[in-house]
Amino acid sequence: MSLQPILINGEWRASDAVGEFEAVNPSTKTALPETYPVSSAAEVEEAIVAGHKAAVALRAMSPDAAANAVARFLEAYADAIEARAEALVELAHAETALPTSPRLRDVELPRTTDQLRQAAAVARERSWCLATIDTARNIRSMYGALGGPVVVFGPNNFPYAFNSAAGGDFAAAIAAGNPVIAKANTGHPGTTKLLTEAAFEAIQATGMPPALVQLLYRVKPDVGYRLVSHPLVGATGFTGSRSAGLRLKEAADKAGKPIYLEMSSINPIFVLPSALEERLDAVAGELYASCSMGVGQFCTKPGFVVLLQNDKSEAFLEKVAEHFQSPPGVLLGASGVWTIGDAVEKLQAAGAQLVTGGHEVEGPSYRYANTLLRVSGDDFLKNPYALQIEAFGVVSLVVFAQNVAQMQTIAKVLEGNLTGCLYSHTGGDDDALYDQVAPVLRTKVGRLLNDKMPTGVAVSPAMNHGGPYPATGHPGFTAVGVPASLLRFGALHSYDAVRPHRLPPELQDKNPTGTMWRLIDGAWTQKDVA
């Protein structure tokens, strides 16, 4: 059986493979027909060199032309994805078992093309680069491209919206003016290849450098470490497991290469007592809906719920447990079953008690029973870190705090998370408690929510899909939302006394688009330098 081709330097070609693998249909536990190569160190080196050449070619274009070309490419790519929508939906469904509708066709695919088009608008408009002009001293600065390709490792759970060749990191890296080397998630290599075909069509249609987007399906760990630490690479964006993320981080850190990681999160939910008095059933329903969305395989799934111990909270647990009796959906793959089972076992070993679930569901597809666990606040505080591990499925741990002080203590020992939520009484009856818990929680999470579950991650300029370590590798950056997500893939470029005609258009006296926002002598303006 012939191996699927890789895309290197504008050419779909046979891989110098050092291994091979197949994707598996999670609904049937059977291998899909295509076989994909594991790339050698030599061809990874080729991709890096070609990606670097593409970065050089991009900066050789006039900056105005480059920004507009990047925007046109992103838009052409979005169009090309839409033209392949049916094939993409069919293949992604086969590779991930995610429902074709509404999830793949009606939610994730439009979100992905919308994200690409938002990135195009931002690239064309250019306010993202935070152009800053000090006329008195004639010093000017902006964020510019990194000078080398960005490597993107996509996760298994969003075959389009976080795809290494089409998702948020991809769009941000390209919009900031960098080529991308996509390392496919091995759960959906075919979907990634289809997307990359659309990207390559858009590259050709818009006359971009051929190595603007390149595709590898898999590499051995040491080759992965080389990839993120290579001198010619600009930066890396990674979404995946904490263990893989930390190994890549170590390699990149040693080489001084920026790496942005989204690794794990249990997304604590504090349901304050008067909120339960007021709307127990509604909150229980929201919690289950959020936990079970995407079969619990969301970075923002609420995996940790803190309640004050009393009759109402016991009733809440019962209500949630009823919801958890629902039949579980199909997981993304066999590894889902193992990793959930392993996490549930570890949580129990650390003191959590099973309320419901806790076992694989035998059958023709990969399923694990919806699983609810509980632990007292006292027991949690005996072993707080072992009880904060992420279980990537419909699994949640409910912690019963003995009192308000203990609830605050629980917040204090939380590790970094993407999100944290507080549900409180609409009339203000929980406000005193809110004020004790929220300030602590604020420092532990990237996004703080009120009365709302965290699983919806809007593509908003004010989104932070990020947070303190170990949720990510740095508390100052978001992986979702333009223009902020572009800053990860920019370098701060200051120009001191540089002659006017040599400045990038973004920093010349005349506003290059007429609408770009620039910080001139301390005031944000769309005007030219006076």
Add this chain to the structure above:
Amino acid sequence: MSLQPILINGEWRASDAVGEFEAVNPSTKTALPETYPVSSAAEVEEAIVAGHKAAVALRAMSPDAAANAVARFLEAYADAIEARAEALVELAHAETALPTSPRLRDVELPRTTDQLRQAAAVARERSWCLATIDTARNIRSMYGALGGPVVVFGPNNFPYAFNSAAGGDFAAAIAAGNPVIAKANTGHPGTTKLLTEAAFEAIQATGMPPALVQLLYRVKPDVGYRLVSHPLVGATGFTGSRSAGLRLKEAADKAGKPIYLEMSSINPIFVLPSALEERLDAVAGELYASCSMGVGQFCTKPGFVVLLQNDKSEAFLEKVAEHFQSPPGVLLGASGVWTIGDAVEKLQAAGAQLVTGGHEVEGPSYRYANTLLRVSGDDFLKNPYALQIEAFGVVSLVVFAQNVAQMQTIAKVLEGNLTGCLYSHTGGDDDALYDQVAPVLRTKVGRLLNDKMPTGVAVSPAMNHGGPYPATGHPGFTAVGVPASLLRFGALHSYDAVRPHRLPPELQDKNPTGTMWRLIDGAWTQKDVA
């Protein structure tokens, strides 16, 4: 002899010392009378815990009150420094041998108080936090304090302006709402203590948390690693040697703690051939002035000059060599003599030839002869990394490129630097060559200059005192200039559906200062949310 006290948790007290050291007067090579402690792991732990409590106390203040209190503190501190100006100048001169005037009294001290006052204005005004409001989705974001103290390691070369208890990192960390644990540079512990006394007076006068600023003079390496990686620490700012910086970086990286490092830079200067035709003498004079400022002990000292090989460039070298015959100033300490000697030896071993200097100057003070070296482009390219080491003194290496292509190749193999300069013909005769070299150089440096030496680092919003690794640890951040330098010490905080009265004032509908800039629905404005 009694040890000087440390400042922990608002108390000047005896150290639980595990060692001691003295500062040495570089002008006389004799120890100064005071003895300073090396802090134990236990007292460092105490400082961290107290610093964390101060962070909690700061966020317990109402945000408006906190921002204004921080600003008042920074201003009171600047005043308190000015009140101690004479004592500070005398002591810093004794500890560093830097000239009292103009350098210490008339340049560096005013720069330092100006920096503190600029940071105060920024803290009060609050545009630095990049408040972003998405009214349609009701998501709002801003940069907020890290939640733990910032550790600052200051360098030896600026006893005030980069002092761990008064300099740029200090001001940025405090203005962003974080307490500081200052680790004094051991070259000027007395100056740092005097500054910290002024800071503590300002803390008391303005009612700030007592542990807002704490002072340690020295720690053993493993305690330093603990300090930067401690779970309660927010981040670290370090300015110093590459070797020390990389060891701290490794420890901080492993713990997922942000660390901002300014480590080393040779600051390449490309003097293009027609510029030499036009103004050889002037450029030679500027080069020497920049090289010798602060006895060459500036992060931005031009240590690497690239010329096109021809008669003019040989004449330029001769002219520069004449300037280098001037008597050398006094270095900051004995280690200056060793490290310069070591670097000069390594450069020669790697193929550079000595033009002038290359030896210690014997006598009552620490001096090393001004040293100029040369190497051909061919020889440089045989050993490009060994020939890019920083020599922290009046030392510069001149590289003679055989032709234009080789000049570009030399730019390509440059490591990351803080700055890069191009001198070119004022009439445009070098423009073709400029266009070949500048785009390559742009990706290697934080600040690109034209016809200007890099040693002046203006405190400008458009400054980048930063650059790609190994000049720093991350290409996206600056250590000088407000408001940008504050972003290093902020975490991105998103608020999703948070009830209006619970939002920080910066994100409420009403603009909290009336002048703060906020990005509301894609437009920067000082208005309230409509």
